[in-house]
Amino acid sequence: MDFPPIAKQVAERRKGLGIGQRALEPLTGLKQPHIARIEGGQDVRLSTLVKVARALSASLVLIPRDRLAEVQALLGAEPGEIHAAYSADDFDAESFKPYADLEVSDDD
Secondary structure, eight states: OOOOOHHHHHHHHHHHTTOOHHHHHHHHSOOHHHHHHHHTTOOOOHHHHHHHHHHTTOOOOOOOGGGHHHHHHHHHSOTTHHHHHOOGGGOOHHHHGGGTTOOOOTTO
8 A cells, every 4th residue: 555645645535525625715724726736736835734634634644664564554454453453562662762852732
């Protein structure tokens, strides 16, 4: 399973929610032609992409390449399979040491 380009993910998420591009205008502050350009793959500022993701009840995530296969497996799993395949015993604390000092905030 490969991740599609971010522009395609935005369009698929919007369509999956049954939201038209114009309906995103008041949620993002962006006009429909701008949203169309984003979905068409035009270069976009990260702050703009964050606005669109929030409006679509989604999050932007950076996945370390060495963990990509695990994330893809989790995303491809059927509900209930995740708990069977992964447990707290599988947690690899060493992989997260570089991130130990990061602060997480939902109000970015």
